[in-house]
Amino acid sequence: MSAPDLNASVRIDALHADLDRRIAALREDPTPVDRSRARVEDALSDGAAHYGINTGFGALAQERVPEGDLETLQRNLVFSHAVGVGDLVPKALSRLILRLKIHALGLGHSGVSRETFDRLLVFAERDLIPAIPSRGSVGASGDLAPLAHLALPLLGEGRFWTEDGTDVRPAASLLDEHGLEPITLRPKDGLALINGTQQMSGYGAHVLHEAQRLVKIADLLAAMSLEALQGSLQPFDERVHEVRPHPGAQQVAANVRTLLTDSEILASHRNCGKVQDPYSLRCVPQVHGASRDALRHATDVVEREINSVTDNPLVFENGDVISAGNFHGQPLALALDYAGIALAELAGIAERRIYLLLAGHDGLPELLMEDTGLNSGYMMPQYTAAALVSENKSLAHPASVDSIPTSRGQEDHVSMGSVGAVQLLDILENVERVLAIELLTAAQALDYRRPLRPGRGVEQAHETVRETIPHREEDYLLEDDIDESLAFVRDEALLASVAEELEALG
Structure with a gap:
């Protein structure tokens, strides 16, 4: 058997597979964990004060703790910091946070004990996922409160998610069912567990992983709306984007050109005399492209973060134990705020296209039904879109511009990155x-362009939607179709159908 790759990094595009591989490698060869632990043991015997190992925490860093109380110190740390409140982090995200914590500890600069590390591996292996309140971190000394809740089940306290992720149970009862006893935290364990940016980076990694699909979906929907509204393909000309070569805009324009291959609709109005389309059609490459570039930057930051050691103090090969600030969430805070703005803009321009689809332009019936008055047609979904876009304007306000000092001024500048992370997930769901x-509305509008066919990519996507969602000419319970449409946005089916017909979108 080949040696496990303990230096491999985790990438956003293969997030879960990379973590599976990384955790399997650490299970087979935990050498980095053992080496860093040995250095902590050496530090304990040198008689010096080492922050969080034999001292108090935060504002109590100058308080030396007797050797006989060091295990109690770590237990007290977890108990005292488990003060999170609010809605629970979704189970899937809590699972990701747990796995990112294992990955970070396995990098070998945290000094966690093997017993504690092995128990975390057992939790991951058996899908024992701690329940974590979403609020309570200021994103500075790591995500202290959320990660303390992550650690509580090690001590037989706190709660685990049920298997189906719909409820929680006391950790003690689930541990008993699995034949597991609570463990005792060794010196440095508690601090290694709760110091770190795994809540912030977990949210960021999840959202940016989803965003890689979402930006392609946004391009596809823009192409569908462009065809339905008989828009021009000229703004997507490759030469336009060579003279302003932003990578995102170039990729978006290329995607739309691909999707409109062999369009009969495009050919039918090529000489119609229309000079320009509204910005929500004409400027799709510039707007979608800017969001892509911003999300690429945020992805780079989060990828660096999830492959970093964000603990404190750090343990190095020569035995140095250095207290520093790698737990501070500022790099993430700025990037997550930027990502939130970028995603919100995708919804903002999409809502404007929805509005155009309902307006009765270019031969489409108003509100996308023939007999309106008796029927309201697709009037109200635009209201919903407008409400979600408006909400995103508040959610996209940068959390990172705020700082409230904590720990009696010892922690006098905090990132609020965890606030931005929670906002980012809400923005993502609104954009979806x-x-x-x-x-839903673009598919309805395209029906009225028959018998002319749109570009092959748009046609393939439209047919895929129509296999599930029918054309409507009378009012009905719209929420059911919105839910079906949301499933397409959250799935790979539409993009896969295009890739089968033409090529995969970039």
Whole structure:
């Protein structure tokens, strides 16, 4: 058997597979964990004060703790910091946070004990996922409160998610069912567990992983709306984007050109005399492209973060134990705020396209039904889209511009990155729903262009939607179709159908 790759990094595009591989490698060869632990043991015997190992925490860093109380110190640390509140982090995200914590500890600069590390591996292996309140971190000394809740089940306290992720149970009862006793935290264990940016980076990694699909969906929907509204392909000309070569804009324009291959609709109005389309059609490459570039930057930051050691103090090969600030969330805070703005803009321009689809332009019936008055048609989904876009304007306000000192001024500048992370997930979900409404309305509008066919990519996507969601000419319970449309936005089916017909979108 080949040696496990303990130096391999985790990438956003293969997030879960990379973590599977990384954790399997650490299970087979935990050498980095053992080496860093040996250095902590050496530090304990040198008689010096080492922050968090034999001292108090935060404002109590100058308080030396007797050797006989060091295990109690670590237990007290977890108990005292488990003060999170609010809605629970979704189970899937809590699972990701747990796995990112294992990955970070396995990098070998945290000094965690093997017993504690092995128990975390057992939790991951048996899908014992701690329940974590989403609020309570200021994103500075790591995500202290959320990660303390992550650590509580090691001590037989706190709660685990149920298998189906719909409820929680006391950790003690689930540990008993699995034949597991609570463990005793060794010196440095508690601090290694709760110091770190795994909540912030977990949210960021999840959202940016989803965003890699979402930006392609946004391009596809823009192409569908462009065809339905008989828009021009000229703004997507490759030469336009060579003279302003932003990578995101170039990729978006290329995607739309691909999707409109062999379009009969495009050919039918090529000489119609229309000079320019509204910005929500004409400037799709510039707007979608800017969001792509911003999300690429945020992805680079989060990838560096999830492959970094964000503990404190850090343990190095020569035995040095250095207290520093790698737990501070500022790099993430700025990037997550930027990502939130970028995602919100995708919904903002999509809502404007929805509005155009309903306006009765270019031969489309108003509100996308023939007999309106008796029927309201697709009037109200645009209201929903407008409400979600407006909410995103508040959610996209940068959390990182705020700082409230904590720990009696010892922690006098904090990032609020965890606040931005929670906001980012809400923004993502709002954007998905707005795009679902554009998909629903664009598909309805394209029906009225028959017998002319749109570009092959758009046609393939339209046919895929129509296999599940029918054309409508009377009012009905729209929420069911919105839910079906949302499933397409959250799935690979539409993009896969295009890739089968033409090529995969970039």
